[in-house]
Amino acid sequence: GENVEQHPSTLSVQEGDSAVIKCTYSDSASNYFPWYKQELGKRPQLIIDIRSNVGEKKDQRIAVTLNKTAKHFSLHITETQPEDSAVYFCAASMGGGFKTIFGAGTRLFVKA
Amino acid sequence: DAGVIQSPRHEVTEMGQEVTLRCKPISGHDYLFWYRQTMMRGLELLIYFNNNVPIDDSGMPEDRFSAKMPNASFSTLKIQPSEPRDSAVYFCASSLLSQGTSGNTIYFGEGSWLTVV
Numbered sequence: 410g411e412n413v414e415q416h417p418s419t420l421s422v423q424e425g426d427s428a429v430i431k432c433t434y435s436d437s438a439s440n441y442f443p444w445y446k447q448e449l450g451k452r453p454q455l456i457i458d459i460r461s462n463v464g465e466k467k468d469q470r471i472a473v474t475l476n477k478t479a480k481h482f483s484l485h486i487t488e489t490q491p492e493d494s495a496v497y498f499c500a501a502s503m504g505g506g507f508k509t510i511f512g513a514g515t516r517l518f519v520k521a
Numbered sequence: 522d523a524g525v526i527q528s529p530r531h532e533v534t535e536m537g538q539e540v541t542l543r544c545k546p547i548s549g550h551d552y553l554f555w556y557r558q559t560m561m562r563g564l565e566l567l568i569y570f571n572n573n574v575p576i577d578d579s580g581m582p583e584d585r586f587s588a589k590m591p592n593a594s595f596s597t598l599k600i601q602p603s604e605p606r607d608s609a610v611y612f613c614a615s616s617l618l619s620q621g622t623s624g625n626t627i628y629f630g631e632g633s634w635l636t637v638v
Contacts, residue, residue, distance in 0.1 A: 410579075441625075443626065443627070451631075452612065452629040452630060452631055452632060453564070453612070453629050454629070455626050455627070455628075458626070498563075498564060508554075508566055508569055508576075508577055509554075509566070509627055510566065511556075511563060511564040511566075512563070513563040514563055514564070
């Protein structure tokens, strides 16, 4: 089955700097890669996703890249702000309703 | 829509007791998922349903755990008997398969915070 590895487990950056979180997946059949943000005590919420027919997607300060050959994908947050502090999860699924497997999460601290 | 609704939000129970967690998915969604979140193991998929039918329960940790979905608007996750190591946040989530696309957004409920003492 699918296995998703996520690094780093903790990331601390200064406000205004960029943050990068990286994930790898094992099942080459996976074709949908969402990213979720979970604030303390809250539910995970989708912030951006990418499908396997696209190499990069951007939405304001966040962007995701996907390398299907290497089976890895990354989340990039630019101009970080204190409100970006949260746990970020990457995930992979074969889409079409197949089960979504999450990475272990990255705890991001943005220092003001 | 009110989103995915879970109850109870918080439960403290004694070891050996039965625990029942409830979930109402977003109306019209055809997939329902139960996840467990702990510090040590992260977000684990326990089981998921499609059109009320269990598709994959390989993540259910042991026979003490069971899940049902009697209709499109209700699901339960039951633990019997409960043990302290079951303490976790249990999330129910739902999604809708979008025709012609790959992947579908999973919408999570607020979670049920379970403590077994």
